[in-house]
Amino acid sequence: MWSTTVHHAAVDAIAEQRYVISLSCPDTTGIVARIAGFLADAGGWIVEAGYHSDPDSGWFFTRQVVRAGSLPFGADELRARFAEVAAELGGETTWTVTDTGIPKRAVLLVTREAHCLHDLLGRVAARELPVQLDAVIGNHGELGDIVRAHGVPFHHVEFPPPGNGRYARDKEKAFDELRELVEQHDPDAIVLARFMQILPPELCRAWLGRALNIHHSFLPSFVGARPYHQAYARGVKLIGATCHYVTPDLDAGPIIEQDVIRVDHSDTAADMVRRGRDIERLVLARGLRWHLEDRVLVHANKTVVFR
Amino acid sequence: MWSTTVHHAAVDAIAEQRYVISLSCPDTTGIVARIAGFLADAGGWIVEAGYHSDPDSGWFFTRQVVRAGSLPFGADELRARFAEVAAELGGETTWTVTDTGIPKRAVLLVTREAHCLHDLLGRVAARELPVQLDAVIGNHGELGDIVRAHGVPFHHVEFPPPGNGRYARDKEKAFDELRELVEQHDPDAIVLARFMQILPPELCRAWLGRALNIHHSFLPSFVGARPYHQAYARGVKLIGATCHYVTPDLDAGPIIEQDVIRVDHSDTAADMVRRGRDIERLVLARGLRWHLEDRVLVHANKTVVFR
């Protein structure tokens, strides 16, 4: 059956098992030597390494990828041993060790706009994204058939129409249902793939660092509703899209990826909507890939992306 | 049912019925006046107009889009009347008048690489491409399920494995079957969406101007097989893709669209294959859209694309 292929894909895509170490800490001399020395002593074969010293914040960031097979122990033991190294680097240090042998899991939130959904389903089916899609949740039902055709469960959570007297209470209930559906999967990524509802602050906080949004403008230009129409009205010569982490401040979270395409006077606002989709698709797919591969480290309101 | 949505999409996408006039002829003074005068006399409201005078070839090209409702007659009468205008412009003149009220039809040819197929299916489902997909034909069967899930018929034409003594004859038979399947739809576009078979010259000639290929390099660099591996070996800093009309000369037909993305030393040949897909998808989708909207005029081995 076709849908089973999808779930295998997530596993097949990773040819060789690897451990991914990410770390941020206050900068000082000797950090690279400490980490590299630790890995060398254990026989670790580093296949990818990124380092960044930020002169403004005085903060240090690294991401290292090690062949699992080159170490004489597993992920848990690596974590236990690395914790000692990290402890030496000070109390503000944050770090993770992930194992590419355990596929990341994602839940998508959608409305009616189908292009990002179709793109992500296609990428998963074509084994391009290292992820297992656990569920798609829509506040309208109409995208359910295509999701299920891909062998992925679809849930419809009804949101109240605005204006109603019980609107606030019904909306809160809908978000409660949404939250429960999402959290039962404990996903690594919660992707707002053109989900046209603003998450309440408590959800933003609960999902901090896991919820990714695609905004259809080159932020910080054109925050909020109908950004293409804002862009059209201003007469800009490029339109863009931004993938960012969701925070309680609308469209103001740490930016993961952005891109633009050229428009001109012959493009109507409707043309911009259509043409912008190509950028939204790409920017979301790239941002999601980097998130899933633990390439994105957040510090204050900015990201370090080790590509 | 979801699949019926797909076919309606092709019609819905065109908001307002229009006639598209394309013409090429030897350049001289007064052509614009002649055509514009003809349309003005009939009350035609031009909503888009492109003109190009090529100083090297001495050739003139135009594409004009007229609101159907602004003319007191239909497409057939427009063709009959326009034929007289075209006749005045000399015997070498070629022209077409198409009606956006009649959806263009396409057949896709695929192998096992799924990314362009997924992208085009998603765009059709999201009502982005003004086309009706009549069929997808694969020389392997494995993409059939997803095609059928989109409500589009899938046909499997078996191609012989190389090396066999009866190879040439079996291959000819396979191409005969393919041809028959394609031609029963009389499609406006035959899209080689990563179809890994080289069409025989007689098919190239039969489908001239209707068969589009996506080649995974920035042509004329890296013609033929495994272009990303060629690009990797040469150490280029950008990789690309090319959408072109198929002609009997391999990868040498008129170019419709090209684009590139940046790679660097950290990208393996396998990374280039993966990352190149994003460009292949976009370039093929753009090239196909322009072809379907009659934006592409071919002269000698080059295209004029009125975007």
Next chain:
Amino acid sequence: MWSTTVHHAAVDAIAEQRYVISLSCPDTTGIVARIAGFLADAGGWIVEAGYHSDPDSGWFFTRQVVRAGSLPFGADELRARFAEVAAELGGETTWTVTDTGIPKRAVLLVTREAHCLHDLLGRVAARELPVQLDAVIGNHGELGDIVRAHGVPFHHVEFPPPGNGRYARDKEKAFDELRELVEQHDPDAIVLARFMQILPPELCRAWLGRALNIHHSFLPSFVGARPYHQAYARGVKLIGATCHYVTPDLDAGPIIEQDVIRVDHSDTAADMVRRGRDIERLVLARGLRWHLEDRVLVHANKTVVFR
């Protein structure tokens, strides 16, 4: 002597004399036919033609380039005759006819940032821009030597340092001197090539449609001072530059051209300043070229650019 070459360049760059007709008017049927008919009747050979119908504003725009030698009369007679055509298109119609045989003239305003100045001087010397540089005016003197080495007059207008009690009066005097220096050349383009003074509203109005600024951000993001530092603080993944007409609203005039380049976490604000220069140079040079070639038509606060 080298500097004479510069001034010849402006003339040599235009191989063949042409007339450029630009027109905007309320849209209706038959405009193209009227203009094309007028030109055809006079034997005019159109070498470039751009048309745009704006569905939102209901406005029509065109730019047509005619070989001077194909017409039996000169620019003045063309203007007289075309005035009658334009009159038929209604009282709101605006139009110009320019003659490429008469070189456009420009004055540059600079401070101490040299990159845009060097770039424009180099382009003029390399005969790339169809313009005669009449003068460069600086509010500091230090770029004078290189300007004079290019055979272009340089004027230093001293601006008062802020904070002084007589500041407002001295500044007004400085702008009066600047205005006099500029207006004695009656230039077609007044280019603020990283001129770090805000023009007073009456100068903006006096030079409306002729004063071009390069702003070092992708507007409308990061209006005002130190845009790269604003971009750095926000953590954007692309930085840009915008060439726009100067209006009394700071950084809010009609946009002529924009472009961006990719930055990442390893770029400091100082890196962005340096790297952004490449985009500033290009965007200003393109915007200026289009302005000089009469490719830019302004309507409300937006531009139509016939490239």
Next chain:
Amino acid sequence: MWSTTVHHAAVDAIAEQRYVISLSCPDTTGIVARIAGFLADAGGWIVEAGYHSDPDSGWFFTRQVVRAGSLPFGADELRARFAEVAAELGGETTWTVTDTGIPKRAVLLVTREAHCLHDLLGRVAARELPVQLDAVIGNHGELGDIVRAHGVPFHHVEFPPPGNGRYARDKEKAFDELRELVEQHDPDAIVLARFMQILPPELCRAWLGRALNIHHSFLPSFVGARPYHQAYARGVKLIGATCHYVTPDLDAGPIIEQDVIRVDHSDTAADMVRRGRDIERLVLARGLRWHLEDRVLVHANKTVVFR
């Protein structure tokens, strides 16, 4: 005097003295640890670090930038000590240690095409490139005035016109003179800034790794003469430029940087020549900057560029 500013610029541009260590060797575990440990033991503060493991060649590459002031010894002592580390990494290891306190020196070779020359002179004058221009050598004299206006010595080496019976001998003599002029400066970079002569193989070999060329196509497309005309004839939709190291194989040396811009049917070959200059300028300036900053490591016929 203005010209003295130029030479100071090269020094001023480097805010803080740093040592740049580059190394390539066969890959194995522990290399990062060995180098990082060496630097940490000496108190070295790493401000930039790039690593690359090439899975195909099995080769390892690194570039590290250390604050000079963080080490208790100077460049010579650093070289002596680092030589021991490098020796442990095997006999095939190659490495350099450079000191940003000692400005790199360059010689430019030009013909009559002025745009790359103007651009580089402007960048040096605007203190953007960390280099001291020792000389510009032209096989025509006409660019001498602008070079001297920038305070840089200009030499004219006359090359024989083709066809003459003594052509080969005269050309050899001219190249001998060129070589002598270049080598008396012992430059770090010999920049063929649109120098239209093919260097003889012995010069290519003598200057290997120091001679950079800008080719006006996206190599490997359109090798040799008149690449824009080749691009025009093929009808490509993007044109490009390539900065590469010069080797005895024409236009086939290791590629440092490439970029492209979009063209369409309305661009003549002459338009491509003009528009391509913007890409040539940028690509050459970027490639030269990376070369001067020791960011480019060559292995076989490919480059690793630590940006």
